[in-house]
Amino acid sequence: MAPSTETLTAERxxxxxxxxxxxxxxxxxxxxxxxxxxxxxxxxxxRHFRTKAALREAVTKRWLDRTAEGLAxxxxxxGDPEARLRDWLRSLFDAKRRKAGDxxxxxxxxxxxxxxxxxxxxxxxADLIGQLTRIVEEGVGTGTFAVPxxxxxARAVFQASGRFHDPGYARVWxxxxxxADFASLVDLLVRGLRG
Amino acid sequence: MAPSTETLTAERxxxxxxxxxxxxxxxxxxxxxxxxxxxxxxxxxxRHFRTKAALREAVTKRWLDRTAEGLAxxxxxxGDPEARLRDWLRSLFDAKRRKAGDxxxxxxxxxxxxxxxxxxxxxxxADLIGQLTRIVEEGVGTGTFAVPxxxxxARAVFQASGRFHDPGYARVWxxxxxxADFASLVDLLVRGLRG
DNA sequence: CAGATGACAGATTTCAATATTTGTCAGCCG
DNA sequence: CGGCTGACAAATATTGAAATCTGTCATCTG
Numbered sequence: 172m173a174p175s176t177e178t179l180t181a182e183r184x185x186x187x188x189x190x191x192x193x194x195x196x197x198x199x200x201x202x203x204x205x206x207x208x209x210x211x212x213x214x215x216x217x218r219h220f221r222t223k224a225a226l227r228e229a230v231t232k233r234w235l236d237r238t239a240e241g242l243a244x245x246x247x248x249x250g251d252p253e254a255r256l257r258d259w260l261r262s263l264f265d266a267k268r269r270k271a272g273d274x275x276x277x278x279x280x281x282x283x284x285x286x287x288x289x290x291x292x293x294x295x296x297a298d299l300i301g302q303l304t305r306i307v308e309e310g311v312g313t314g315t316f317a318v319p320x321x322x323x324x325a326r327a328v329f330q331a332s333g334r335f336h337d338p339g340y341a342r343v344w345x346x347x348x349x350x351a352d353f354a355s356l357v358d359l360l361v362r363g364l365r366g
Numbered sequence: 367m368a369p370s371t372e373t374l375t376a377e378r379x380x381x382x383x384x385x386x387x388x389x390x391x392x393x394x395x396x397x398x399x400x401x402x403x404x405x406x407x408x409x410x411x412x413r414h415f416r417t418k419a420a421l422r423e424a425v426t427k428r429w430l431d432r433t434a435e436g437l438a439x440x441x442x443x444x445g446d447p448e449a450r451l452r453d454w455l456r457s458l459f460d461a462k463r464r465k466a467g468d469x470x471x472x473x474x475x476x477x478x479x480x481x482x483x484x485x486x487x488x489x490x491x492a493d494l495i496g497q498l499t500r501i502v503e504e505g506v507g508t509g510t511f512a513v514p515x516x517x518x519x520a521r522a523v524f525q526a527s528g529r530f531h532d533p534g535y536a537r538v539w540x541x542x543x544x545x546a547d548f549a550s551l552v553d554l555l556v557r558g559l560r561g
Numbered sequence: 562c563a564g565a566t567g568a569c570a571g572a573t574t575t576c577a578a579t580a581t582t583t584g585t586c587a588g589c590c591g
Numbered sequence: 592c593g594g595c596t597g598a599c600a601a602a603t604a605t606t607g608a609a610a611t612c613t614g615t616c617a618t619c620t621g
Contacts, residue, residue, distance in 0.1 A: 179594090198604095202582075203583090211595075212595065212596050213582090213583085213584090213596095213597090214596060214597070215594080217584065223583065324550065324554060326547060326550060327547070327550040328554070330547060331527070331529075332526070333529055334526075334528055352521060355519065355522040358522075358558075359559070360526070362557070364554070366557060374564085397614090398612065398613090407566050407567060408567090408612090409565070409614085410565055412614065412615080417613085
């Protein structure tokens, strides 16, 4: 790739790394590839990221943050908490299924990256459960829901719906019964929250 | 291993195969090892199992069947359906956690075997969901539960509790919060079934 | 003759040599 | 000087030749 006159920033390195990962996959994407894509020596990349692992983790964080952003709208939007909970869960399921279906290789790549960055994933999950907690708390406030511990209930809802957002289950998302299974699960969980 | 004068049966081969898998792990357990353990030539093993895959699948089936047996008691035992449902879920979680904790290598071995025999696993899961369906149906009969479709609800309960029985989650079973998370989830599901 | 054997071909795995990559750092350049 | 370079050692990955394994079958044996 042609060298650039622009300043070398962490941001530019992250973009180039995403591109290299998309092209070569997680196993063959090297720091040298990233440097080549930017037209610099690999030593320069190490000036911005201490290790290859740190670079990959930064890419993973960006990706997880983008995912969480798309859901925040449902978490704090207006409207009935029960409907918002349903929308939030459906939106999460749809987004995951779309990503896994549209570009399986890229999805697999991010699966590998996520497995490497347990800490970033834990933070992301805490973020999502936080969004759910706000919905459940509001539902308790309006009387829609009746649970003793909204945070624990939100956690349970997130874990119970794992089959429809945990990447480990990606292969079942396209099965014909997935849609009905998802509907049954959401109904059961919502009834549980109503108390 | 010493040769035996006993007749070579499928059963004896399966026992020897389990032993070889326990000793060598799934990657290094060969048909020749099994034959050697029985004091016969590997050709004789192929008289009882067409392929190595078929042999492994038979071992997997035995193991899955033993697991399902232990739960059947709760499925059809006497007593309150809600309590039986709770006992069934707890028993499944405890059994899995015990196996994963007591002998992680053997657990990992069976995880590999199960991944190879999708069909046998699907049958096993159908069996378990069948047990759950019977409990839910009985609960609907006694008025404890109120769901429109007991089979769909049982399916949802099984999938919702995946985090506490799916081997893919084994690494979270020993976390300190697992116990509380399990309790929250079961409470939520039971409330959902009560309608 | 039913069941076991072991030689065999092709597929798969292992292992050691070879090549690449990671991460460092002394020195270069604007 | 501040940032970039590229030579380098150690760690990791790739390769391909040798060894092992899978599955078959003609032959043997009780």
